[in-house]
Amino acid sequence: MAYRLAHILTMVSSLIFHLSVFRWLAAPVVKKLSPTFRKLSPKKQVVITNSVMAVVHSVVVGGIAAYMYMYPGEEVLPTMLRYDSSIVRHTVCILVGYTLADLLIMATHPAQYDFMMLVHHLMAVFGGVAGTVDPILPYFSNIVCLQELSTPFVNMRIILYELRLKTSRLYKLNGVLMLVVFFTCRLATIPLWFRLSPHMATGELYTVSMPLLVTIFGCMPVASVFNLYWFSKMCKGAYRVVSRG
Secondary structure, eight states, X not given: OXXXXXXXXXXXXXXXXXXXXXXXXXXXXXXXXXXXHHHSOHHHHHHHHHHHHHHHHHHHHHHHHHHHHHSOTTTSSTTOSBOOOHHHHHHHHHHHHHHHHHHHHHHHOGGGXXXXXXXXXXXXXXXXXXXXXXXXXXXXXXXXXXXXXXXXXXXXXXXXXXXXXXXXXXXXXXXXXXXXXHIIIIITTGGGGGGGHHXXXXXXXXXXXXXXXXXXXXXXXXXXXXXXXXXXXXXXXXXXXXXTO
């Protein structure tokens, strides 16, 4: 099953919207909320506006995914191999559009370049396209989107740090929430992928497209390793803060 025009429009609209947030909307909002923003170097302002864009994206995508996880109906379940869930499919299209926007920002702003994030984003685009061209396993596509619930806290930490609010209560509270939500959404969800076992046992899983198999058995394990690495860095940072009292 190929993309419909609506899916392409969702991707393109997401790309344009997120670039607009980065280019025109984020800076004026942050300037009103914090006078410190005006005093920062252009590079740090880019870091903050990019983080605001990420927060906006993740609230939308993560929020929709959380709703679908709590109210899946009879279709968005791990037992369902082939089902075209319009909500899940469009949510992934939003994710792909955002990721393309972030890749463009990374390409045009060298300060934003990070090798692991580049690999992560390329895998996200590859897997997102593979999983929406042929709508297979909507439950697991939604699990990927659900992981975005941790992103607002990760990027709020960056924003607060760059605005020199590292000693504030908000920064510390956000740090605690970041650890809890990151673990819950990105690590505790890893075992859910074992729910693919019945599809593997029957051989159904191996009838899907090769790009989707590469995503499941290649991209997802690598993404999980990345998440474990990032979580270990968060824990080390939290330990340093606690040990300093």
